[in-house]
Amino acid sequence: MLGIKRLSLINNHLSSQFPPIPYDESLDNYRKRGEEINKEVLLRHIFGDSYERIITFRNHMKNDPIFNHHDEAEFSRSKKRERVVQQIASIYFKAIISYEYCKAGPLRKYELLYALCDYDIAVATRISIHLVLYIDAIETLGTSKHLEHIKRAYSLLDYGCFGMTELGHGSNVAKLETTATYDHSTREFIINSPTATSAKWWIGGLGKTSNKSVLFARLIVEGVDKGINAFIIPIRDNQTHDSLPGVIIGDCGKKIGLDGIDNGFMLFKNYRVPYDSLLDKFSSITNDGKFKSIISVKEKRLGTMMVGLIGGRVAVVSAAEQHMKIGLTAALRFSAVRKQFSSDEIENPILDYPLQRYKLIPHLASLFAIRSILLWCNKHLPIVQQKINENPEAIEVSEYHAILSACKGVASWYSSSCLQQCREACGGLGYSYYATLGRIIMNDNIGSTWEGDSGVLIQQTAKFIFKQVQRNFKGHAIDAPSLKCIKVDHEKLMQFKAKFENSEQLENENSLFELIEYRLNYILYQSLMKLQEATGNSKDMFEAWNKSQVFYLQELAKTYGEYIMMREFAKFVKELEEKCEKTGKVLRKFFVLFSVGLIQKYSASFQDSAINAHQAKVVRESVVRLCGELAEVSIKVIDAIAPPDSIHGSVLGVANGQIYAKLIEQVEKAEEVYDKPHWLPLLQKIKQIKKT
Amino acid sequence: MLGIKRLSLINNHLSSQFPPIPYDESLDNYRKRGEEINKEVLLRHIFGDSYERIITFRNHMKNDPIFNHHDEAEFSRSKKRERVVQQIASIYFKAIISYEYCKAGPLRKYELLYALCDYDIAVATRISIHLVLYIDAIETLGTSKHLEHIKRAYSLLDYGCFGMTELGHGSNVAKLETTATYDHSTREFIINSPTATSAKWWIGGLGKTSNKSVLFARLIVEGVDKGINAFIIPIRDNQTHDSLPGVIIGDCGKKIGLDGIDNGFMLFKNYRVPYDSLLDKFSSITNDGKFKSIISVKEKRLGTMMVGLIGGRVAVVSAAEQHMKIGLTAALRFSAVRKQFSSDEIENPILDYPLQRYKLIPHLASLFAIRSILLWCNKHLPIVQQKINENPEAIEVSEYHAILSACKGVASWYSSSCLQQCREACGGLGYSYYATLGRIIMNDNIGSTWEGDSGVLIQQTAKFIFKQVQRNFKGHAIDAPSLKCIKVDHEKLMQFKAKFENSEQLENENSLFELIEYRLNYILYQSLMKLQEATGNSKDMFEAWNKSQVFYLQELAKTYGEYIMMREFAKFVKELEEKCEKTGKVLRKFFVLFSVGLIQKYSASFQDSAINAHQAKVVRESVVRLCGELAEVSIKVIDAIAPPDSIHGSVLGVANGQIYAKLIEQVEKAEEVYDKPHWLPLLQKIKQIKKT
Structure with missing residues (x-):
């Protein structure tokens, strides 16, 4: 069938209804302008030690016909999800991702996600829920007895999801309603969803795929609420894929974007899981049925558990940069080719206009700013993850958390504003699906509210700064290196006058x-x-x-x-x-x-x-x-x-600058382009009605 | 089939997998807060004389099962377009829209568009291209001999489109490439698309529906380029719906939003149309084959032609307000119901937080600002349209154009920013398709670039102001009433100090x-x-x-x-x-x-x-x-x-405040909610591969 389709595409091209399109030199000409740079040095500097591996992943995708945006343009949700699983399987096995591979370097997983996210964040997210959220949670919150789950996960024998958010609670994790009641007689937990709002909701990979879940639930021991704890539980039968008795799983339905992710909901009715389901690094239940925790204050316990789950936020910062990169690829190349207005006969490329430059170039600068902080995040991620194991309250941990929380918010707001500007900069043609900007805008849109609502999350940064300043008020030095510039000297502050002329x-x-x-x-x-x-x-x-x-x-x-x-x-x-x-x-x-x-x-x-x-x-x-x-x-x-x-998928951003030709090619390839509508009888009926 | 579907929905409801949901009083409680207002007085004030008719249209839609957002959620492009035609036909005939009806009041058409736009701007746009752009162009640029086209259009015997924009030119209309060469021997025009970029592009209603088009083309008389003129031409056979010989029509393919609009492209190959196709109010060709125009300067001619086509821009301002209204309906009601965090046991509605209030309330204020200018635009539209006929260069005309151009830009930027805030204010649940925010965001997104790119269009406002100031420099009084506050007294300006304390x-x-x-x-x-x-x-x-x-x-x-x-x-x-x-x-x-x-x-x-x-x-x-x-x-x-x-379609914005219940109902109604994926064999295969 692929063969037939290809053939029809060639026919389509040969039989284009458009006048011949001469080669457009506009992009080549713009490319000659400005100072020289060494492109490879720049890209290697950006990717750092990950360069070779990211390029390898890219090449896997480039040479694989299953990565093709234009095929996917008219896919239904269901078809899109199938395609994402195919894409993940393809790259996962080509690149031989495994437990050993990922353990060989702390950024290994992120390199894979990065490469996939350039193609589509839905693909990256589908696998990152499993590889980062699910596996990291087991690693961070579990103990050695949970290692088998991790190994099964890396082999894709299990596909896991991350059951935290509920319909009624997202940001305020402390108020989750799902309960896990400890039954000492069988040493089991009985999981229940007491209300409709306690349904686990938006859980990526849950709707159709996962057979296991990390679950956050309120632990009840001897009738006493011990706060939120994490569990690893099976949810679907490994053979039949039916949800297990006591577990109800459904699909959250249509979303604004990210069609490829099967976000699901989950309810429990007296669902029993064995004791070892509890991820027990911080808290456990003794053989005589008593709850114990290495963190005695209940309120602190949850914060400590959460602080380890930083990988997802780093991925949000990365996605912001990647979306900006694709948006700007389309908008800048288009602006160098698109011509409109002039004071004489030959129109100017719109990228020559100061207004257009102001719309786009500051975002390119922001992109590098985000990339720079991302390099810092990547570098310090393994250090901080190690530190969390030793002392989750160490200053390095809280400072990293504060910086990442702020930068997650800032990056997501930057990308949202950048992409809107890119769309507007491309004018009407930016509204074509084939420009890819719409897809990216809607995929990116969730950035400001997932992995913690940015406006809420950023308050943790403010709290961190205030705590540091309070230390200072109490006569201690500020111990966060990033805040050394804080001078609590208001008089001096009020006298400051910038000197530049x-x-x-x-x-x-x-x-x-x-x-x-x-x-x-x-x-x-x-x-x-x-x-x-x-x-x-x-x-x-x-x-x-x-x-x-x-x-x-x-x-x-x-x-x-x-x-x-x-x-x-x-x-x-x-x-x-x-x-x-x-x-x-x-x-x-x-x-x-x-x-x-x-x-x-x-x-x-x-x-x-x-x-x-x-x-x-x-x-x-x-x-x-x-x-x-x-x-x-x-x-x-x-x-x-x-x-x-082929990876960014934007007809406006093609490297050879043949933007109009590419757009026309795409449009002529689309379904029913020259067909009469199937609802022609309706049109004809309308004329009849009015005549009689 | 509708019967069967309804039955299955009832079954679905009875068999909901969720725990029972108690009545949620949150919205009722919030509704009691704050000062009293008279809601009907406010709405009547907003709708002015159009109140009764808009409400009548609304009731038509409310009682018609063909207006149902949730049915449409999974529609393909093609199905969506069919539905839009059904919706237009339904309301058009129920409300008995006709030539006489529309002539009875200058705002009659806009009332219909307003009502439809509350449901979906794609529906409103589909009909407004025909009723406003197509018909107004014939009325503004044609003469009495073109009246028959107008009457046929009102009876839907013809469905018209507006052939201005080309692939290569949007904002710079003066550079359109399509040619209409006058052949005196037959007194015909020969229409041609000399290049690929000269293809008419994005023409709404063209892709599948229209049989006629207003066409903007470069008129060539005796080998001399007389600039852009407008024509009314048939493009599809009235019986067979085939495009006419010499005309190639195709569909522009998938877009970011507005699936219901069949934007099309059109190419001409020596397509001959009779002399009377020329809309000849401003320019004509004498019986001996000479071009003549009542506006002698070629550059001015196009501007004068364009100035009459203001209806579309008023519609953009209106759409901005309407999109904000729907976004805020969802975001405010949701924020009154959604609870998160508190300093004690009972969580606060998020609308209680100053940060959430600051996210939303200023946009509600902007909404009323846009509504106010819209009332002004509506009031003056017929006056200005009349004035254009008498003297297109009158100050009333250029001032209206300047105000509308500025407000079109401002309104479109306001709505885009408002909707993004609304989405973020609803957190993750705002990302559900059933929240309707995504649909609105993408539909609204084109506002800043259609009907003239806002950043380009607004320059005409700046030019207008400069011209007025130049008058002043030359010793004349500023004659635009809106600029009476301009005081070209720089010394005084620099001394101004605001007095408020x-x-x-x-x-x-x-x-x-x-x-x-x-x-x-x-x-x-x-x-x-x-x-x-x-x-x-x-x-x-x-x-x-x-x-x-x-x-x-x-x-x-x-x-x-x-x-x-x-x-x-x-x-x-x-x-x-x-x-x-x-x-x-x-x-x-x-x-x-x-x-x-x-x-x-x-x-x-x-x-x-x-x-x-x-x-x-x-x-x-x-x-x-x-x-x-x-x-x-x-x-x-x-x-x-x-x-x-049923018209705004947002589960987060339901008037009774039962937001969670409504969302769950919608999700459980969706396709394949509890089904296993059709690609289960693929999942099972992946596990096999790794095992071997």
Whole structure:
């Protein structure tokens, strides 16, 4: 059948109804513009030690006809899910993913996810629920007796899901309703869903696929609620795939995007599982039926359990960067080819317009900022995971958690705004499915609310900063290295005046850090004042805290995240400069644009006292000038980082620049393109009705 | 079959696998909070004279099972298009739309579109292309001999489309490539598509439905290019529905949204049409074969032709408001029901959190601002259309065009940002298709680029303002009433200091207008300076103009649009206060929030010199306080304006607040909810592979 389809495609091409399309040199011409960069050095710098493996995965996908976006365009949900399983199976076995393979390096799993996510985050997520959420939970919360589950999972003998979220509770995990009541007579747990809202909900891979689940439930021992604990339980029969007696599993139905993920719900009716189901690293039940935990305070227990589950959030940051990369691949290449308006006969590529440049180039800068923090996250992930085992309350752990929580939010908001700009930058043609922007926008859209609602999660960053400042108030030094720049000296803060008079002085790295550090200190000071004021007219700290979110704590946490991104971006550039001066020089400009962009974004706050109207103008002019300079080189930069055409799937982003030809080819290949509608009789009937 | 399906749904309900769901009083409770309003007075004020007819249309839809979002959830593109035609036919004949009906009032067509757009903009657009774009073009550009086309169109004997945009040109209409060469020997036009990019593209209703088209093509007379002219031409055979010889018609394929619209492309090969095809109000060809036009300057001719086609843009403004209304219906009702976190045992509705209020309430204020300008647009539309016939260059015409161009852009950006916030405000459950937010987001997404790319279109507003200021420089008075507040007195401007010290002084209507008028004057002054500076280092005015967009001309035009929205919002509130004091009082707060929100958004610019750090804080505090007060009454307000449940289609926005029950019902009704996947053999095969 594939053969027949291919044949018909060739026929289609030969029988195109369109006039012949001459070769379009626009992209080639734009590619010649701007400074030179070494594309390979840049990509290797970005991928670091993962370079070879990511490229290998890419090649697996490129050469496999099962990875084909345009085939999938008209797939039903059900067909799409089948395809995703085929895709995962294909790459999993080609790349020989195994327990041993993944243990050989802490980033091994993430490299696979990265490669798949360039194609479609639904594919990456389907496998990451299993490889990261499910397996990491067993590893982090279980003990040696659970190792067999991990090995079975790596061999795909089990396919696991992550049963945390319920219909009634997402962010507030402490209030989950599912119960696991310990029955000492049989040393079993009896799992129940007492209410409709206690149904496990949105569980990826559950709807149609998984036979096992990590389950978060309220542990009841001797009638006493011991808080949320994690279990590993079978849910479907391994042979028949029927859900097990006492377990009801269904599909959550249609979503906005991510059709390839079979999100499901699950209810329990007196479902009994053996004692060893409990993932018992932190808590267990003694042989005489008593609950015991190495973390005595109940409230702290859940936090400690959660802190280990960081892999999913790193994946969200990564996905944000990847979606931006694909959006910008389409929007920048399209903008170099698309021509509209001019003052003479020959129209200009729209990428020549300062407005278009301003729409896109700052997002390219943000992309590198996210990539920089991602490299930091990746580097520190294994260290922190190790540290959690030793001392989950160590400063390294809480600082990592604070940075990741902030950056997860910031990255997801950046990508959402970037993709909307990319869509608009492509005008009407960006609305075609074949431009791929719609698919990416809707897939990316969940980024701000999964793995913890960004607005809620980022509050943990603010709490971390406040705790550090409180230490300081109590006479201790701030022990988080990332907060060394905090100076709780308000008088000095209020006297600060930025010194730059022109763009050159502004764009100096020291000057930029001085400004962002001032911003961080200033918004911290404002937040402290606000919280103090709110405490005075609130019934408790909870209320005061909530009253201080808008314009204060939320902004504090975002600024902190952006400050750390800047710090890592500066490092990224410095190391790149050592590898290749000319490439580093271009990336330094992106760093400056990102940093100046932050000053511009927060200029109202700066203008409270730190900068004046003239300086604000210097900042604006600097943004526009940098966008202009970087637009010139932007096609080369996007060439360096763009995935191959067959992987990003956007007709507007094809590397050879034959955008119109590719779009027409795609449209002419689509179903029923030249057919009369099957509802023609309806049309004819309407005319009849009116005539009589 | 419908019977069988219904029966199965009842069975499904009886056999729900979920625990019984007790009645949820959360929404009822929230509904009791806040000030009282008179919902009917508010809705009648909003709909004005159209109230009865819109409600009648709504009732037609409510009682017609063919309007059912959940039936459509899994429809293919092709099936969806059939359904849209059924829906249009149903309401068209029930409501007895006709030539006479539409002539009885200038807003008659728009009332129909409004009602349909609450259900789905794809339905509204399908019919508006025909009723507004196609028919208005014939009326505006044709002469009495074209009346028969109009009558046939109203009777649905013809279904028309609007052939303007081409693959290669959207915004720059002057560069369209399709040619219509006049052949004096037969007094015909020969239409051709000389290139692939000259294909008419994205033409709504063309792909499968239309048998006629208004066509924009480059008129060639005696070998001379006379610029773009409009024609009315047959494209498909009325009996067979085959495209006519010389015309190639295809479907543009899959889009991001708007599945119900059959956007098509069209190519011509020596297609001959008779002389009377030319819509000849402005230009014609004499009996001896000479081109003549009542507008002698070729460049001006196109602008004059275009200015009459304003109906589509009014529809975009309306759609923005309607999408926001549906998004906020879902997000506000959900937020009143959804509970998460608290400082004690009982969790708070998330609408109680200041952060959630700040996410949503300002958008509700913007909704009323858009509604206010829409009432103005509607009121003046017939006056302006009349005026165009008399003198297309009249100040009333160009001012209307400037205001509409700005407001089209502002409204489309507002709605896009509002809907994203609504989605995030609903957390993960907002990602369900049944929440309807995804459908609306993608349908709304085109708003910023269709009917003229907002960023390009808004430049016409800036040009209008500049022309008025130039008049002033030349010693004439500014003749646009909307610009009377412009004072070209820079010294005074630079000395302006806002006087408010506290929120009461700030929130006074006069104070708010003083501030926004200052902002308008200040950004105008900055733009003038910028353009002057850019002129000095650019090769021509075109380049200087483009260099002055970012931070200047774009902002000038937006501010102007927002200023006019404020003006109309103030009027809207004043008139409402006369009808019902308590309702007016609540709406006045929304007006203040909208206005203070603008000051906050532009606070960096204000802080250049007009307001200080303390005042900036007053502005922020005012925003947060108003969001808090208005959140209390927001459920009543949304109750007043929300369309019925079956029309908005969001399970999160149901009026009775039984959100979880409704979502579960929907999910259990979905296809294959409890079935094993059809690709189970694939899953089993994967386990086999690994075992061997």
